[in-house]
Amino acid sequence: MTKLFSFGFWNSLAGVILRNRAIIFLIIIGITVFLGFQWKNMKLSYTEANLLPDDHEVNIQYQKFLDKFGEEGNLIVMAIKDSSLFTPKKLKAWNDFNNSFKSYKEIDLVVSLADIKKLKKEDNPQRFELVPFIKDSTNYTDQQVAEYKDELFNKLPFYEGLIYSKNSNTIQSILYLKKDIVNTSLRKKFIENTLQPSVIAFENEYDVDIKVSGMPYIRTLNSQNIMDEILVFILAALLVTSLIFFFFFRSFRATFISMTAVIIGVMWAFGILGLLEYEITVLTAIIPPLVIVIGIPNCIFLINKYQQEIKKHGNKAKSLQRVITKVGNATLMTNVTTASGFATFALTESKLLKEFGIVASINIVALFVLCLLVITIIYSYMPQPQERHLKHLGKRWIERLVDWMENMVKNRRITIYFSSVIILMTSIIGIYMIKVSGSLLEDMPKEAGFYKDIEFFENEFDGIMPLEILIDTKRKQGVLKLPTIKRIEKLQELLEETPELSKPISIVNLVKYSKQAFYNGNPKYYQIPTSQERNFILPYAKSFESQGGVMQSYVDSTGQYARITTFMKDVGTEEMERIEKTLAPKLEKIFPSDRYEVSFTGKALIFQKGTKYLVWNLTFSLGLAVVLIALFMAWMFRSFKMIIISLIPNLLPLLMTAGLMGFLGVPIKPSTILVFSIAFGISVDDTIHFLAKYRQELKSNHWRIRKSVFASLRETGVSMFYTSTVLFFGFSVFMISSFGGTKALGGLVSTTLLFAMLANLLLLPSLLLSLERSIANKKTLKEPKLKIIPNDEDLEEKKEQE
Missing domain, CATH: 3.30.70 (Alpha-Beta Plaits)
Structure with missing residues (x-):
């Protein structure tokens, strides 16, 4: 009875779901509506990400500076490099343009050519007076303008680098935002509704090019780019995953049901962000499309199993019950391991990572519940799949793929091991070439206008x-x-x-x-x-x-x-x-x-120090994820040898990706080091599915290793190939991002998961066959603490007992 407890739970749960399907579906709709109302609480991040804990020495020193001198990141700079600026008409227009910003309540101070003062010595009494550099005048003469230009560039070295660049005669103005709005939405409104339209209007009227920059300006446009990309990512992820799903299943019905589940998951993701009142950052922005990419593999396992059961006995109710009973537990375990990979971020002391880890892990578990409920309930209302819906289960190219994998494992194990060793050695060389990057601007979109303006200011000032x-x-x-x-x-x-x-x-x-x-x-x-x-x-x-x-x-x-x-x-x-x-x-x-x-x-230095601190935290997080998942698998399989065997095909792709980063010159930074925890949490899912099926086949085949390995490969290989393909192309969607970090994240995770699939389909079964004497016995493979996939006879036994 004890060993069937988990089966009994899932069997009972299947009955509850199918008997109360209408009520459950209404509850899902209710939760979706409730979370939809939480969208209003979502907000953009208006501050730079401080990756250091508050009590860190660098943060303490920065706070000390702020106490003495106040906010230092509140200036917006505008520059004009135009040989015709020092003409009466344009100079007056430029000065009037800068003076116009003084009337806005968001501006604390304007320092421009028209505002600078000269120190003048007065003798009676002895004093220095600040006198205007440019005298008030409705009209400038050519002579006055020439004198101003000569005096500025040749007699006022105090203003070099502040107002002018002597190398190219570029003139700069500085707008100081009020310190109490720098980190609020008022900053965004001022820049988007006032500053940018004013700059464009001036450029068009006087045929000049004004460069604009400064940390408040950069942060505002960068945040807007993040918001713009969220919708693009979601639509691209839906399009790519739905096309691949349809290609595999050739069923509009299955595709529609899967898309329904993941779209609700996306709505929940936004709702949870709003409910927790977390800011939308470059990391939390990728959670909604991440939900789509991770959700589709859940749908593949569930729908594939449902169609296999229909093909086997043709009973819809029994098939849906078997989906929940036989696949529900395994899918839950794989989602828990994936969520664990993300949850380790929540243990870091970085607010940015903590929020990302919490929201991502909650959404992955919620996504499992959604997929399980939505797929089974919608299918219960739909007609039974016809023969044409099941054709994909016997496609020739899929059969040839499985035959190739079986042949490689059966006859080419030495080749597999040799290739793995070569990859490992090459990866180690590449790892020593990796550099750490703490660049504040490196991940920003290089083609954006504000990034080109940054380059201009770097060259001029x-x-x-x-x-x-x-x-x-x-x-x-x-x-x-x-x-x-x-x-x-x-x-x-x-x-x-x-x-x-x-x-x-x-x-x-x-x-x-x-x-x-x-x-x-x-x-x-x-x-x-x-x-x-x-x-x-x-x-x-x-x-x-x-x-x-x-x-x-x-x-x-x-x-x-x-x-x-x-x-x-x-x-x-x-x-x-x-x-x-x-x-x-x-x-x-x-x-x-x-x-x-x-x-x-200063903020730039804090970001750089924070990057190094974050790299250490993420390394710790990855190590913790490996340990947690290893312990989790130990609890499931109760075999230390199986833990080692299962970790090898999952750690090798991570090492290969790290080596690839070294050879390609991709530095370690917050965005790229995320790759390892994300990829490990996802790739280990295939290992769990394979080993769970392998453990089941061993018992059914009376501990015959070879037969069990190849039966497991044929049973799980197709689903693993389907899900890995979806994950590969799904994460590749992030490569369309204009943000360097997001682009690298997508490319590296896709590459890692592709090699993880090959490792789980080729290296893992090869290891099981090569080490059969040491692991193929009941002493090593004890009855698991948690049986993930029940045997049909177990289910029948449970049914008889009831």
Whole structure:
């Protein structure tokens, strides 16, 4: 009775489902409607993904910076590179265009050519005055414009890299968004409804090309691309999987039923995202199409079994009951292992991965329930399949495929082993070539207009991603001491020598400008004042300090902390670590650690550090997934040797994919390292189906290994080929993405699952045959704790007992 308990449960469940099919279907509709109302709670992510836990040292340092100087990722930059800009008409139009943004409540500050000030020395009393660079005028003359151009590029080095690029005479404007809207939907509305239309209108009217960038702008357009791709992915996944499904089954009815199940699953996926109030990120965006790709194999196993039963005895009610009783348990187990692969992400300390893991694992289990209920209930209302619906079960090409697999396992095992060893050795070589990438922009769509604008700013201004350096002098007013100013200047010179970084901005720039102003604006005096000069300049500088502005942006109110802002190009983790390693000993010389504390921070750096942290977490997650699934299989099969045999054909494809990444130059990053956990969780499903059938055949065939292996291969080979084909093409859909990470994810998972199918159909049965003496006995293959596929005689015995 004990060994039949699980069969009894599924047998009873089959009766409950078929007797209460109308009520169950209404419940499914009710849940779908309820989750449909939760769609309104879905929201886009308006912040960069912080991959580090809150208590991480890097995050603590960043929070310290924010406490002193506030949000640093709130600027949008606009640039124009046009030789005709310095003409009266265009210059006035450009200045008016920038001034127009001051009227919007979302804008805190505009820094443009029309807004910059010059330091002017006044002697009575001794003071510096900030005077406009461009005087108010309704009309500019050619002479005025020529003078402005000459003075800007030749006499105001303070604004180099900030307002203009001296290399190409590009002019830049900066819009500072209000800090309280930077991470809200108001930012998106302003950019889409105000900024972009204004830019387009100006470009069309004056025949110029305005480049726009900045982290708020990049994040907004990137998020919109994510939303646009969700619908494309869903439609493409439905189209591809339905076509492949129809090709295999040649049945509109079966295709319609399967699509109904997975479409409801997609609706549930969106609903669960809304119910949990999770943000739509580049990861959670792939869950709905993922539901389609994973759901169709469930439908294949269930419908294939139903048609096999119909062909065997022609009884529809009995066939539906057998589908639930004989395949329900196995399908549940395979879905649980797949969900386990995703659930391990929830154990990481990354919010991004945690949410993805929770939603994905919940949806996979829910999807199993949907497929089981929807398929059996709809088929129960439909007429019994005709002979033409069952023709695919005996197709010649399928028979030839199975014959080929059987021949390979029977006669070419040495070839299979030799090929596996070659793949393993080659993969290990490739693994040593893999690099880690922490690029913030690498996965963004390269053909998008905003990405081309990023490249423009990298060429003209040496970067767009802010990198902040926080200097703690450990004493009040320590920043304003002349020795400290000189130390900061030395550090800035080091940064300028680093090609990946832009010209830095700090209090030093203002101090140099003060000396230049003291000498009546002569640009050759744009330098740190000497001790003697400082005494003369000090009275003027104090009056300037009282005016606030730039000073407060780079020195905190106590004068203890200084800030250096630079912008970095799109460099990866390894390159940034090299820069830090190069600068570290020089920093120690300039700022001795017993007197100063210097730290690098900023959102770009946090992302890079987070990538490395995430790689470790995902490696741990993959290891945990392997252990969990191994324990799960140990509980099912109660054989350590079977665990080892089952893991070999599933780990080899992962190693092969890792090696392939090394040879192709695909770096390890959050999107690509997901491949391994996803692929392992899915590929192990085929192993479970095969071994479950193998265990059943061993008992039926009185422990004859060869007969059991080939019977299992013929029984499960077709379904495994069908499902793997659907998974291969289904995941290939992600390769149409404009996001590099999503594209790599699709290609790598597809490749891994294809090789996993071959490993499970060729290597796994070969291992079973080669090791038959050590595993083909009742002592090794004990009665499983959980019998996945019941024998017909078991079912008959259960029926008699009832």
